[in-house]
Amino acid sequence: MNQSRQQTDIRGGRGSVVLELGNSSSTPTTIFEPQTGIDKRESSNINSLSLSDPNTDRAPEKKLTLFALRLAVLEKAATSLGTLGFIWATVVLLGGFAITLDETDFWVITVILVVEGARIFSRSHELEWQHQATWSITNDDGTNNFRSIFKTIQTEPKRTPTRKWETSDVPLLPYAPWVFLSRNVSKLLYFLQLASAMACVVLSLMKLIKHNYGEVAKGDVDKRNRKAALTIFYALALAEACLFLLEKMYWEYKVIICKLLDEVNNECQLGVLGMVSIKRFFYDAYSKCINGSIFDGLKMDMVSFAMELLESNSPDEQLIGARILREFATSDRFSEDTLQKIGINLSIIERLVEMLNWKDPEEEEIRLSAAEILSKVACKKQNSLRVAGISGAVESISSLLQTNRTLNSASDEIFERKLVVYNGNYSFWTFNHLGLLILKKLARDHDNCGKIGNTRGLLPKIIDFTHTGERLLKNEMVTESQIMTVKRSLQLLQMLASTTGVTGKQLRKEISEVVFTISNIRDILQYGEKHPTLQQLGIEILTSLALEEDATERIGGTGGVLKELFSIFFKEGMPETYNHVKIVAGQALAMLAMESRQNCRRIMKLDHAIGKLLAALEAPLLRVNSARILTNLCAYSGGDGFSQLRQLTSSLPIVLGYISIEGNKLQEVMVGLAARVFEYTAKDELRMMFEKAGMDEDELGKTVVKILKKHRYPPAKTPRIRRFVVELAISMMRTEKANVENFRRIGLEIELEHIMETTSEVESFNIFSGMVGMNRHNTSIHSLVEIALKLMQNK
Missing domain, CATH: 1.20.58 (Methane Monooxygenase Hydroxylase; Chain G, domain 1)
Incomplete structure (x- = not known):
């Protein structure tokens, strides 16, 4: 019996989908009956903060775009006043009153124009330098953040990353690099603007308060409007400087006091490294508002911003984009909208698939992020079809499966681990895990199963991950990562082996022809008592493979497989959670006995096999599959073991009793068994059995x-x-x-x-x-x- 199972994968979000041959019920569905469809279930851990909730803030980054809009309004207003003041000074004052201006006014105007020019210059370039500071994810010494964190965590796994890892600077010159860092240059320009604005305020106020513009003699036509012109200029200069200072005060209030960037970073769940992404997004939005329409920045959102960075040629921008998409795609709160946007953007899916092939150590985190994003994108079947439809996609995914591993002790890792920093917690995720997960989600589609099977060398790689051995399964110190890898590879094989049609037939043939497939499953059956889920998956694979005659003979001919199945089927003293394993073991034995004379002989040679099967007819959990096995032994043994099968006569009263009970599967299998038992029973024995049955x-x-x-x-x-x-x-x-x-x-x-x-x-x-x-x-x-x-x- 194939049970429907719901699996949860990689930090919630869209859960994994497992294909089964039947549904879980009190009377399990099996491959012995036709199915109207394959059971497909998606588990979703979307919590109360789901994007579907209208009361939830769907886009925390909108706080930044609104902030950028308000700053841009102040900045453009100040710039407009400054432009007007500059024109007024050059055309009206210096052009019309240059000769008649008082010496003090002349130099004050000149100083104001110079400092305002310096402020405008430093303002325009300050934004560039601030933006530049977010282009590189490097430390002051030029090393990559990811590698630095990885090394630090290896020695101090409990340590929280410092802000040093969150800042990004570009050293301009090899000499005195601390002076020429983009961060320090940006600060220098920032303070230069403040000094210029303050100087402008002081000079303008001083002139407006004193009002000492020089005396105008009666009848002096040339100086008649000089006082009004100067008042207008100083007022414009004061208003511009005040607006600029107001903008800076608003900036400092929101960023330093209200900690807006930190707030948005927390709401976006970007973790300890998210500030780089948040700053980059904010400066991009602010630049759009300043350089274009003030409303251009409002059109931005984090997902679209990340997708643009992902398609960049800069490794640092690619890393920022990959981090944002990974966190949003795996977030319960934002995953639905994020995956929808990625799913309809074929170029981004192609880019993610391309990244799976990157082998440069400097690009490890990008590659790992791309794999994790694809594992989430593929949760939706339509998206999985788009992924598999990309030329070479399955080959790229298969490159994630690295099989150079050992399983000789519980401390051994199945494969090399890679580090991902997620929301301040350190989680080890592997390329192998994600590769198997993506393939498992692609395998929900029939055509994708064919592509997986046709990918050269992929099936042996998947089967290699099912290798366990006694030490792994019996050791209590085994890592969860090891068990998860074996489990995912078994789930994938089960889905491939249960594929229908010509594709399924070919896949079952190829899987069974890999020499390690059945022996690996045998080890799981033999030593996996502590891991019933692995045993169940292994048995389901054998049951599906047994649909093909050649595979049936290979399974029966592999030493110990039938014995282990028989042992599991009759195992006593196990908790109820183990019942599913016992049921699928009985189903597998029934399948292997069907139309296989050799397997029937092997089963009957097992210790007290017929007696145990007869006794199991009275056990509610075992009786259906016991009846199936006995029916097949009678039908396909070809006369071998006739004396053993004669024992079935004693079971006739029990069988007849079940036939009278209206039901579904139980009545069906008992009628079939009765028809076979009659062939092994003499007339005199039949009368005795009818009398014993009370009918x-x-x-x-x-x-x-x-x-x-x-x-x-x-x-x-x-x-x-x-x-x-x-x-x-x-x-x-x-x-x-x-x-x-x-x-x-x-x-x-x-x-x-x-x-x-x-x-x-x-x-x-x-x-x-x-x-x-x-x-x-x-x-x-x-x-x-x-x-x-x-x-x-x-x-």
């Missing part, structure tokens, strides 16, 4: 007809029940001639004729892969009905 053959005949009347058309849940009923009726008529007359009397012939008119292709198969029938019955139901009708017509 006679007439009652059984009525039950048979009643089942046919209930199932006038082939049911999807029990597609073989009518076939089994006809087989049972044939066995009863062959065993005892009196049953023929009894069946005529109770109307079996009418029901048989109705079966002829309502037969369906669904009744022609033993097992199903989704809605595709597998393993066609040797004898059609039409032929069985004709045999039964002939027996009834013979007197």
Whole structure:
């Protein structure tokens, strides 16, 4: 029985999707019945702060764009007044009153124009230097932040990164680099502006208060408007300087006192390294507002900003963009909108896929971020189709799977670990983990499974991750990373092996032909008692592979596989959580025994196999699959072990009792088993068994007809029940001639004729892969009905 499982992956967000052959229920769905569709479930950990909540602030960065807008209004107003003042001074004052100006006014105006020119110059370049400070993610010594943090954490894993890692500076000259850092140059220009503005305020106020513009003699036409012109100029200069200082005060208040950048960084959940991204975003928005329309910055958002940086040619800009997209894509709060924007932007998906191939150590974090983003993007099936549709995408993803690893002790890592700093917490994520996760999400689509199978060397890589060994599974100190890697590789293999159609057939063939596939699963069955999920996945893979005849023989011929399955099926003293493993083990044994004479012989050679299976018929958890196994042993053993199968006669009272109980799977499998048991039972023994069961053959005949009347058309849940009923009726008529007359009397012939008119292709198969029938019955139901009708017509 394949159980539906819901997995949670990589820090919440969109969870992983696992394909199953059936649903979890009290009466489990199995591959022995057709499925209307493959169960596909997506787990989502979107919490109460989901983007769908209208009361939630969907875009915290809007606080920065609004802040940039207000600053730009003040800046442009000050610049406009400054331009007007400059024109007034040069055209009106120096042009019209240059000769008549008082010497003091002349020099004051000159000084004001010079300091204002210096302020405007330093203002324009200060923004460039502030912006430049966010272009590089390097420390003062030129080393990369990621590597510095990695080395520090290796020695001090509990230490929190300092602000030094959050600042980014570009040393301009090799001499006295602390002087020529972009950060220090920006500060120098900043203070120069403040000094210029203060000087302008002081000079303008002094002249406006004293009002000493020189005497104007009566009749002096040339000096008639000089006083008004000077007053207007000083007022303009004062207003400009005051607006600029107001802008600076507002800037300092919001950034230093209100800590707006820190607030937005926290709301965006960008972690300890997020300030670089936040500053870069703010300066970009402010630059747009200053250099273009004041509303240009309002159009910006963090996701679009990050996507632009990701397509840049600068490694530092790529890293900033990758960090932002990674954090937003993995955030419960922002993931939905972020993944939607990425999903509709094919060029970004192509860029992310391209980054998976980057092998430069300097680009490790970018590559890892790209893998993590893709693992989230692929959560949505439509996005996974876009990812897989990119030429070479599967090959790029397969490059994440590094198989140079050891599993010799619990302290061994499955592969080399890489570091990602996330929200101030240190989490180790691996390329292997993410590679397997992306492939698992792509494998939800049938065509993608084919692409994975056709990628050269990929299947052996995936199978290699299923290698465990006794020391790994039995060691209590085993790392969660090791178990997770094995689990994901098994999940991926299970999805590939359960693919339907021609693609599934080819995948099962290729998987089973890899020499380590079955032996690796055998180790998991043998030593994985502490990890029932791994055992269940391994058994489900074997069950799916058994759909192919060659694979069935390989599995049975691999020493210990059938023995381990049998041991798991009958394991006692296990918690209820282990029941699912026992059920799928029984299903696997039934599959492996189907149409395989060699496997039937191997099962019957197991210690007390028939006796245990007979005893399991009374165990509610085991009886369905025990009946299936016994039915297949009787049908396909080819006469081998006849003396052992004769033991089934003693189970007839139990089987007959279950046939009378109306149900679905249980009644179906018991009718099928009864038809086989009748072939191994003599007449005298049959009478004894009927007496022991407290019923006679007439009652059984009525039950048979009643089942046919209930199932006038082939049911999807029990597609073989009518076939089994006809087989049972044939066995009863062959065993005892009196049953023929009894069946005529109770109307079996009418029901048989109705079966002829309502037969369906669904009744022609033993097992199903989704809605595709597998393993066609040797004898059609039409032929069985004709045999039964002939027996009834013979007197």
